[in-house]
Amino acid sequence: NAGVTQTPKFRVLKTGQSMTLLCAQDMNHEYMYWYRQDPGMGLRLIHYSVGEGTTAKGEVPDGYNVSRLKKQNFLLGLESAAPSQTSVYFCASSYQVEGGQPQHFGDGTRLSIL
Amino acid sequence: GQNIDQPTEMTATEGAIVQINCTYQTSGFNGLFWYQQHAGEAPTFLSYNVLDGLEEKGRFSSFLSRSKGYSYLLLKELQMKDSASYLCAVRDSNYQLIWGAGTKLIIKP
Numbered sequence: 001n002a003g004v005t006q007t008p009k010f011r012v013l014k015t016g017q018s019m020t021l022l023c024a025q026d027m028n029h030e031y032m033y034w035y036r037q038d039p040g041m042g043l044r045l046i047h048y049s050v051g052e053g054t055t056a057k058g059e060v061p062d063g064y065n066v067s068r069l070k071k072q073n074f075l076l077g078l079e080s081a082a083p084s085q086t087s088v089y090f091c092a093s094s095y096q097v098e099g100g101q102p103q104h105f106g107d108g109t110r111l112s113i114l
Numbered sequence: 115g116q117n118i119d120q121p122t123e124m125t126a127t128e129g130a131i132v133q134i135n136c137t138y139q140t141s142g143f144n145g146l147f148w149y150q151q152h153a154g155e156a157p158t159f160l161s162y163n164v165l166d167g168l169e170e171k172g173r174f175s176s177f178l179s180r181s182k183g184y185s186y187l188l189l190k191e192l193q194m195k196d197s198a199s200y201l202c203a204v205r206d207s208n209y210q211l212i213w214g215a216g217t218k219l220i221i222k223p
Contacts, residue, residue: 004156042118042201042213043157058210090156097209102147102159 002026006091006106013081013113021076021109023091031094032074033058033103034066036087043090049074081113116140118214120202125220126192134187134200134217142207148176148187149201151216157201161187189219197221 004025013019023032030051035043045058047066055066063085065077074093078085088110092103117139126132138146145164149157163169163178163185175188187200199216206212 040122040215042215043203043211044213045210048210097205098144100145100162100164102149102162103211105156105158107156 004091004093004104004106006109008109009107010110015081015083015113017081018079021089023074023106024072025093026072027093027104029093029095031097032068033092034074034076035090035092036060037090038087046076083113085111086113087111116206116212118202118204118212120214120217123218123220125222128192128194128221128223130192131188131190132192132219136185136202136214138183138204140204140206140212143180144205144209146178146185147203147211149203151199151201192221194221
């Protein structure tokens, strides 16, 4: 069972470079999320999607864009990377947003911006 | 604003019991989750509470008091593999999860 797969696992970028983080889930989940995790802080929601073709802003969307062209994939883009975007990025998916259905997480992408 | 508070770090002894507290102030409440996160790994789901009271799952139990904005995670018969961070998250009125910063639990032999 693959679950939620994130690529790449590690990346180092220079300020101003762009990149795309890929998230793929094989659980047929409607909902997908991108979070960032920084030391001493809780996970913060960047963007999320409630289904194929939809995206919405979360708590910290500035500097990021997303796309959900296929139900199983959710892409996170950084157009012009900044040192403040150095973080661990987690993708998650869930079957629904009500009841006890949890979010399932990928293993994370560790991104450093120099 | 919305806020989830947890102790930053706790230490316990192998075989003992530990209680990790979580207090929250959120716009609305639609359930509370506990996750476990080992260093360098993904968070994994432990428990869910939406009604007041205790939910038990093997060595782990979670308690909720909605009137007090309070939850705790109780870990019994601690094992070295329980060394991890424990994350409390509340689903708010928009059905988004608001996360605490996590409690790092250190287990000593």
